[in-house]
Amino acid sequence: MEYILTQKMMKVKAMGLLSILRGHNPINYYSNHQQRRNLVKVRLKWVKNRTLDHTIDTHTDLKAASLLKSAITRSSTGFITSKSMSDWQKLLGLTVPTLRFIRRYPTLFEEFPHPRYPSLACFRLTNFGTSLHNQEQDLHQIHEADTVQRLSRVLMMTKNKMLPLQSIHPLKWDLGLPDDFDRTLVQKYPDHFRVVKGSNGLPSLKLEQWREEFAVSELQKSSETRELGSFTSEYRQFKRGQTALAFPMSFPRGYGAQNKVKAWMEEFQKLPYISPYEDSSVIDPNSELMEKRVVGVLHEFLSLTMYKKTKRNYLRSLREELNLPHKFTRIFTRYPGIFYLSLKCKTTTVALKEGYRRGRLVDPHPLVRLREKFYYVMRTGLVYRNRGLDMIPQLDNLANDEVDGTEQEESEEEEFETGDDCSDDETPEVEEDSDEDD
Numbered sequence: 001m002e003y004i005l006t007q008k009m010m011k012v013k014a015m016g017l018l019s020i021l022r023g024h025n026p027i028n029y030y031s032n033h034q035q036r037r038n039l040v041k042v043r044l045k046w047v048k049n050r051t052l053d054h055t056i057d058t059h060t061d062l063k064a065a066s067l068l069k070s071a072i073t074r075s076s077t078g079f080i081t082s083k084s085m086s087d088w089q090k091l092l093g094l095t096v097p098t099l100r101f102i103r104r105y106p107t108l109f110e111e112f113p114h115p116r117y118p119s120l121a122c123f124r125l126t127n128f129g130t131s132l133h134n135q136e137q138d139l140h141q142i143h144e145a146d147t148v149q150r151l152s153r154v155l156m157m158t159k160n161k162m163l164p165l166q167s168i169h170p171l172k173w174d175l176g177l178p179d180d181f182d183r184t185l186v187q188k189y190p191d192h193f194r195v196v197k198g199s200n201g202l203p204s205l206k207l208e209q210w211r212e213e214f215a216v217s218e219l220q221k222s223s224e225t226r227e228l229g230s231f232t233s234e235y236r237q238f239k240r241g242q243t244a245l246a247f248p249m250s251f252p253r254g255y256g257a258q259n260k261v262k263a264w265m266e267e268f269q270k271l272p273y274i275s276p277y278e279d280s281s282v283i284d285p286n287s288e289l290m291e292k293r294v295v296g297v298l299h300e301f302l303s304l305t306m307y308k309k310t311k312r313n314y315l316r317s318l319r320e321e322l323n324l325p326h327k328f329t330r331i332f333t334r335y336p337g338i339f340y341l342s343l344k345c346k347t348t349t350v351a352l353k354e355g356y357r358r359g360r361l362v363d364p365h366p367l368v369r370l371r372e373k374f375y376y377v378m379r380t381g382l383v384y385r386n387r388g389l390d391m392i393p394q395l396d397n398l399a400n401d402e403v404d405g406t407e408q409e410e411s412e413e414e415e416f417e418t419g420d421d422c423s424d425d426e427t428p429e430v431e432e433d434s435d436e437d438d
Helices: 002-021 028-036 050-074 098-102 127-142 144-156 165-175 181-188 218-230 234-239 259-270 288-303 312-316 328-334 366-384 389-395
Strands: 047-049 109-113 121-125 162-164 193-197 203-207 309-311 339-342 349-352 414-416
Touching (some): 047 050, 050 121, 050 165, 050 349, 050 366, 121 127, 127 144, 127 366, 144 165, 144 181, 144 193, 162 165, 165 181, 165 309, 181 193, 259 288, 288 309, 288 328, 288 349, 309 312, 312 328, 312 349, 328 339
Antiparallel strands (some): 109 121, 162 203, 309 349, 339 349
């Protein structure tokens, strides 16, 4: 009799797990069981990673220059004035005035007096800048199918399969979207996207049709590749909801050997993996299962970005649509083996650690390669600006060459810190169970 009862109990647990993974109502027993079991509680300090900080610092200038380039190409006159850009510093994420910044890079931006007001400085793209811009447009067309899929997957992770355009526009650079995506992609792919008025009255981008082939997370894809290569049945078991799926982890120095951290991560990895494309409304928001689901959503979103990172505030603007808890940002310091929280340049950036190796992107997108050329031209302008522009013609063939100017040869350095000279208004030391204002 005891054996029969045990077998029935195991069947109930399995049914509950399957129903959660498939988005159906979970068995109450499993939900209660999940509530009672608690993960090991640990207190973690923020750890500084110099290599990733340097990469993020570099990308801050690169993004600002790219946004200025886009502003020039959108202008009906083909140039922008120093007056028009005077209040763009915060928008561009710069720590110096915009005028000072754009003058650093004469290889990209050519300065000239206004046709009617000679004392007003104006800026247009140089031949190098125009050439790289044209190459970027070509890349957007070549990889348009990939862009459509990436944007569709972002919408598929949301509750209502739609996002306000004002939440997507700041993410254009991170997601590799064309500057006018809300016009060109919507017109060209009406079976994928439509602009509608959201519940808040704001224009929103809505997914027109759910595509099952897109609803496979990057973690699932990487696991499938590994499992198919070894011809084991573990991945097939996971697809049936019979096993967990673990996140790759790379612990900061000093964490990996701690027994409490090891025990905590082992228990966390044993929890069932909830796909970010599954309905999560049936999961107890206070359970460890929901916590792993939140990690999965953040992991997937960062995986879809060009540089496997984005600003924390951008994620905050998506909190409700992605069904994330109010204090979800504590996840970034609670799981330092998965995420890195950078406090560089008066903002907070979240990076996916597995996306980098020794400061380099593991699998860079072609658009990232082009941006490396762009940054190389920027750096060259910074070097030559005090030595005369007559040396710039040496770069005539640069636009057609592969440049790896941003790759870092240094090893990855991590150290415990209690502050940073470029941090925002939050303390970098974050405890797992502390209150955090979102």
